Amino acid sequence: MKNRKSTEEVALGIRRRVFEHCMRNNGGYLSQACSAAEQLAFLYNEALKLGEPTLPAVPRPFGGVPSADNPDYVTGAGYNGPFEPHYDRLFIAPAHYALVAYATLIETGRMAPEGLEMFNKDGSSVEMIGAEHSPGMEVHNGTLGIGLSTGAGLAFGRKRRGEEGQVCVFMSDGEVQEGQTWEAVQAAAHHRIDNLWALMDVNDQQCDGAMSSVMEVRDIAEKFRAFGAVCVEIDAHDLDAMRQARAEPHEGRPLIILARSSPTHGMSFLQRRFPRLHYVRFKTPEERDEMNKAIAEELGVEPVDIAEGAH
Numbered sequence: 001m002k003n004r005k006s007t008e009e010v011a012l013g014i015r016r017r018v019f020e021h022c023m024r025n026n027g028g029y030l031s032q033a034c035s036a037a038e039q040l041a042f043l044y045n046e047a048l049k050l051g052e053p054t055l056p057a058v059p060r061p062f063g064g065v066p067s068a069d070n071p072d073y074v075t076g077a078g079y080n081g082p083f084e085p086h087y088d089r090l091f092i093a094p095a096h097y098a099l100v101a102y103a104t105l106i107e108t109g110r111m112a113p114e115g116l117e118m119f120n121k122d123g124s125s126v127e128m129i130g131a132e133h134s135p136g137m138e139v140h141n142g143t144l145g146i147g148l149s150t151g152a153g154l155a156f157g158r159k160r161r162g163e164e165g166q167v168c169v170f171m172s173d174g175e176v177q178e179g180q181t182w183e184a185v186q187a188a189a190h191h192r193i194d195n196l197w198a199l200m201d202v203n204d205q206q207c208d209g210a211m212s213s214v215m216e217v218r219d220i221a222e223k224f225r226a227f228g229a230v231c232v233e234i235d236a237h238d239l240d241a242m243r244q245a246r247a248e249p250h251e252g253r254p255l256i257i258l259a260r261s262s263p264t265h266g267m268s269f270l271q272r273r274f275p276r277l278h279y280v281r282f283k284t285p286e287e288r289d290e291m292n293k294a295i296a297e298e299l300g301v302e303p304v305d306i307a308e309g310a311h
Contacts, residue, residue: 001052001081001109003045007239010041010107015266016299017103021116023292023304027281031270033100035203035236035261039170040097040104042242043199048088048168051081057112059135062125076125077138079110085163089154092137093147094172094201096278098130101137111135145178147171148198152188152254155196171200173258176220182227188254189228197246197255201236203263205277221258229256236261269294 005013014037022028044050055078066073077083080090092101099119105111115135118124130137141147147169155167175181188196202220217223224231230250234241236259245257263277264270269291270277282288288306296303 001050004109005045005107007038007041007045010045010104011037011239012266012299013107014041014100014103016301017106017116018099019267019295019299020301020304021099021103021119022280023288023306025119026288027279029096029099029278030267030280031203031205031263031277032094032097032201033103034265034267034270035205035263036097036100036170036201037266038237038239038242039199039201039259039261040100041107042239043090043168043170044104044108044110046243047246048080048090049086049165050090051084051087053080053110054078054082055135057110057115059111059115059118059125061123062133073133075132075138076130076134076136079105079135080138084165085158085161086165088166088168089138089151089158090136091139091141091147091151091154091167091169092130093141093169093175094144095130095137095141097170097172097201098127098134098137101130102126102135105136144172145175145180147175148181148184149187151198152184152193152196155188155193156191159193159195166195166197169196169198171198173200173202173204173217173220175200176217176223182223185224185227185229185254185256189252192252193254194250194252197250197257199242199257199259201261202258203236203261205263205275224256224258229254231256231258233258233260235259237265266299267295268298 018033064070118126120128125133127134132140151169221231232245292303
């Protein structure tokens with residue numbers, strides 16, 4: 001698809017859209033938009049070769065699980081375009097980034113804004129925690145740590161078939177606490193799966209607080225290199241650095257880009273909640289009002305009208 005906006009504009013639009021949604025719905029995954037907006041904007045707007053969406057702009061209701069009695073079942077990957085050999089494929093490993101992914105689809109013209117009105121509603125495919133039928137998703141990555149293995153398997157198959165398309169996995173740093181991630185890197189290096197690359201949001205946060213308070217992971221760049229990957233560390237909010245990292249040669253090995261990010265970038269009011277930022281729910285109406293005004297000003301938009309139907 002042809003870019004209608006710059007990647008910088010897409011990233012700002014993602015933050016604004018996630019902010020407005022969370023204000024109207026009394027909370028949500030705000031910090032993930034802070035840390036990952038540039039990363040997902042980069043992937044969809046310029047880094048990946050994706051075709052036109054194959055699914056309707058307004059998502060269909062949940063169509064049931066795959067089965068012999070449900071032959072029309074499709075995954076949400078149709079929003080990323082067709083599975084043709086020359087197109088790239090994307091796996092979004094941290095399913096709790098779904099709201100940020102949906103906002104990215106809207107900002108890049110792949111999904112209608114009305115899709116967010118279905119978010120987390122009964123019978124909707126627009127899940128709060130992305131499932132395989134959710135827009136932009138292809139497999140269920142609710143168990144963190146399986147995304148890179150999934151991507152490596154597909155990339156290996158594509159390489160053996162001689163397909164041109166690359167496979168990208170968007171990851172979060174909490175996944176390095178899972179052994180399967182390291183098995184995937186080791187296998188990809190052993191089998192020379194170099195049509196695989198990953199962009200990891202390294203925000204040092206997870207559900208229970210700071211990464212270091214849950215399990216110390218130490219120098220993950222050194223560990224990725226020891227397991228056979230080419231690994232580059234960048235500032236996640238520097239798009240030029242991201243572009244240079246993507247161009248890093250990695251013949252015969254997977255490429256892992258560690259994008260070190262801030263979970264409050266663009267919404268500095270959230271620093272008051274540090275380090276418990278995984279899911280932000282407002283403690284009082286007064287805090288919600290204060291946050292609404294402060295973040296709106298920082299993002300350059302009007303505060304969200306939350307008086308009607310506030311809960």
